[in-house]
Amino acid sequence: INHVVHNGGLYKRPFNEAFEETPMLVAVLTYVGYGVLTLFGYLRDFMRQWKIEKCQNAIEREEQKDFVPLYQDFENFYTRNLYMRIRDSWNRPICSVPGAKVDMMERVSHDYNWTFTYTGKVIKGIINMGSYNYLGFAQNNGTCQQAAAKVLSQYGAGVCSSRQEMGNLDKHEELEKLVARFLGVESAMAYGMGFATNSMNIPALVGKGCLILSDELNHASLVLGARLSGATIRIFKHNNMQSLEKLLKDAIVHGQPRTRRPWKKILILVEGIYSMEGSIVRLPEVIALKKKYKSYLYLDEAHSIGALGPNGRGVVDYFGLNPEDVDVMMGTFTKSFGAAGGYIGGKKELIDYLRTYSHSAVYATSLSPPVVEQIITSMKCIMGEDGTTFGKECVQQLAENTRYFRRRLKEMGFIIYGNEDSPVVPLMLYMPAKIGAFGREMLKRNIGVVVVGFPATPIIESRARFCLSAAHTKEMLDTALKEINEVGDLLQLKYSRHRLVPLLDRPFDETTYEETED
Amino acid sequence: MDFKSMKYYLYWLYCQFELITCSYLMEPWEKLLFYTFNITMLVMISYTAYLFIPVHISTAFQFFLHLLGNQHENAVSIVK
Numbered sequence: 001i002n003h004v005v006h007n008g009g010l011y012k013r014p015f016n017e018a019f020e021e022t023p024m025l026v027a028v029l030t031y032v033g034y035g036v037l038t039l040f041g042y043l044r045d046f047m048r049q050w051k052i053e054k055c056q057n058a059i060e061r062e063e064q065k066d067f068v069p070l071y072q073d074f075e076n077f078y079t080r081n082l083y084m085r086i087r088d089s090w091n092r093p094i095c096s097v098p099g100a101k102v103d104m105m106e107r108v109s110h111d112y113n114w115t116f117t118y119t120g121k122v123i124k125g126i127i128n129m130g131s132y133n134y135l136g137f138a139q140n141n142g143t144c145q146q147a148a149a150k151v152l153s154q155y156g157a158g159v160c161s162s163r164q165e166m167g168n169l170d171k172h173e174e175l176e177k178l179v180a181r182f183l184g185v186e187s188a189m190a191y192g193m194g195f196a197t198n199s200m201n202i203p204a205l206v207g208k209g210c211l212i213l214s215d216e217l218n219h220a221s222l223v224l225g226a227r228l229s230g231a232t233i234r235i236f237k238h239n240n241m242q243s244l245e246k247l248l249k250d251a252i253v254h255g256q257p258r259t260r261r262p263w264k265k266i267l268i269l270v271e272g273i274y275s276m277e278g279s280i281v282r283l284p285e286v287i288a289l290k291k292k293y294k295s296y297l298y299l300d301e302a303h304s305i306g307a308l309g310p311n312g313r314g315v316v317d318y319f320g321l322n323p324e325d326v327d328v329m330m331g332t333f334t335k336s337f338g339a340a341g342g343y344i345g346g347k348k349e350l351i352d353y354l355r356t357y358s359h360s361a362v363y364a365t366s367l368s369p370p371v372v373e374q375i376i377t378s379m380k381c382i383m384g385e386d387g388t389t390f391g392k393e394c395v396q397q398l399a400e401n402t403r404y405f406r407r408r409l410k411e412m413g414f415i416i417y418g419n420e421d422s423p424v425v426p427l428m429l430y431m432p433a434k435i436g437a438f439g440r441e442m443l444k445r446n447i448g449v450v451v452v453g454f455p456a457t458p459i460i461e462s463r464a465r466f467c468l469s470a471a472h473t474k475e476m477l478d479t480a481l482k483e484i485n486e487v488g489d490l491l492q493l494k495y496s497r498h499r500l501v502p503l504l505d506r507p508f509d510e511t512t513y514e515e516t517e518d
Numbered sequence: 519m520d521f522k523s524m525k526y527y528l529y530w531l532y533c534q535f536e537l538i539t540c541s542y543l544m545e546p547w548e549k550l551l552f553y554t555f556n557i558t559m560l561v562m563i564s565y566t567a568y569l570f571i572p573v574h575i576s577t578a579f580q581f582f583l584h585l586l587g588n589q590h591e592n593a594v595s596i597v598k
Contacts, residue, residue, distance in 0.1 A: 029538050032538065032539065033538055033539060033540040034540075036539050036540050036541075036552070037540050037543070040544065040548055040552075085543040085544075086543065112545055431537060431538060431540075432540055432543070433536070433537040433538070433539075433540040433541075433542040433543050434537055436542070436543060437537060437542060490530075490533070491533075491537060492534055492537075
């Protein structure tokens, strides 16, 4: 249900987020489908056990048959019997730069996805709706590539040391000053891997005796970092500020579980854009709560940096807030900057502490120089410091693409989750056969999409996730939308019961859609 | 003319059935097993229905007629 949320004047712009409920009939039919597949899964397991069929999955060795069974849980059952049947929609090998269009190697399977063989043909010009290429910096030509090539010929590709020993190049110092300036914080530090940034730095910030309040749908890296730290973890409902406030109140009033002492630190872990839902965090409310209850905020802007906000500076810029209110701003360079690695930004004392105590700084190899140069060039481009308006145009193009694509999909009648402004667009599929069918049909029509099922999503809420890019032209989006419309009619994916009247030429700032119910 | 769109519509319905019951994902022998089981159950249920439903309906009809018939007789005797 689209509604405009104004919460005591905290929001300067309307916040339109919607998660339409699963239709009852669709849920029942999804369970029917999973039931049939489970029965056939038991049948196939029986046949493999009694050697009627050749067993092609991993099993324990003869000597280990009396030990604790390794492959009897539901996850392995699911992998053997359900995932294998639709496996050809994942791990597709691409053989060109993942820009707006990508080349893919064709492969066939003669034994129902247990093994694949390459036919040798390359499918060219597939419209890429799956890569995290939000601003279109994944290119193999242009200023970024030339600068990176120059640095490669100057520094080489390897660093051969960790950051603390001999791996601190002048390029890293330059990058960190630039990142701090980009975000509007005092200081920043860059790491070689985005996942490792989260999982290795949260243990350095909190420990036993601290409390972590983490969102329900946080990424695995945040969950891993929280678990490694040894702090107490409490989960609040996804993007639900009442749930968060209740947990904060309970934590302050009751303190630690047995001793009733006050918590040493309370850290709230949220993400800028949640990549499976396409929802944006309610940052003004989180910051208000953080200030009221005197806790700390860790914001993971992996998908939102570069992709949101009028200047591309992330979710803080999108809401028009002060970056100094967020204690730890974390992000990755993988998505909008076309490089690899992650960063953490914040106050100078915090970053100086992390330089000494973070596991990633001490043990992991630092960023490779050409990658650093790619980040520096793309960041300067977004900020406009390279003298062109190319960066600003990209940011605006992405926002336009997002609005257009989401509006058209909603008009067609698909169920789309998430916020109106997020470039991550999940389209609900629900039934397991449609996951495989959607992936294959879209590939037949030369469009590459990412479909997601269990265990990344709840078992009945499987979806196809589109990642829009500033590199997509309107023609590409129109082609993609036409094909999605066709496939949606073929597979009957248009479940939505709220039909939107198509907007004519109204600018986006008037956000009320007229809703008609069928 | 209409047969073509009718045939296409029936094929589309069959595709939906395949997708909902996940027989789209099954190997040919699994599909055979599944369809055989389904068709056998359908045939058995329809045969049972064919045998028993007319008997049940006529019994119910007679019961209600008996109820109404008694009232009719009583009304006639009062008038007399």
